[in-house]
Amino acid sequence: MSRPLPKDDLTAVLDAVASLSAAASLEEISGSLPQMPKRTLQRRLAMLVGEGRLVAQSTNKGRRYQKAAKVKAPEQANEIALSTSAREIRGLITRPISARKPVGYRMAFLEDYRPNLSAYLPAEMRQRLLKMGRTSDDPLPAGTHLRKVLDRLLIDLSWNSSRLEGNTYSLLETQRLLELGESAAGRKAE
Helix, strand or coil, rough: CCEEEEEEEHHHHHHHHHHHEEEEEHHHHHHHHHCCCHHHHHHHHHHHHHHEEEEEEECCCCCEEEEECCCHHHHCCCCCCHCCCCCCHHHHCCCCCCHHCCCCCCCHHHHCCCCCCCCCCCCCCCHHHHHCCCCCCCCCCCHHHHHHHHHHCCCCCHHHHHHHHCCCCCCHHHHHHHCCCCCCCCCCCC
């Protein structure tokens, strides 16, 4: 079981990033926090980026960090108007797990299903979903969809694997490299 992180560590990293230039490198941030080991600082930065509290930018000289802009919640920004029932559902699912009422499965619902004879969804909804899922009316050659999925998987796996090794290529740059053989400006294909 991992130990809980001291809140002071994260606050110190955020303060150090805020006190530096618009986008600060690992070395600049490390200089502001001499008491924190470099690897610990890297983990804290990754955690803050994952939480959306910092933004990481990749440049030719390496990764740079800056504080994330404050984003209003959707209801405050009036971006999405939610219905009353949608607000109720959101309220229910955002409650802590310990405050939620446990529910069980209706086994009869699952057991009543008969392949090719019955369906879980009404016919109208199945037709609507089928129409939404169709990419074109023309029949595609066999294996086209599978090939697209595998190509996307190859790009994602390559990008994530390279990212773990410290590569600074973006996902789009990785896609261009694999599909077109074009390396990013100022970077080697390796």
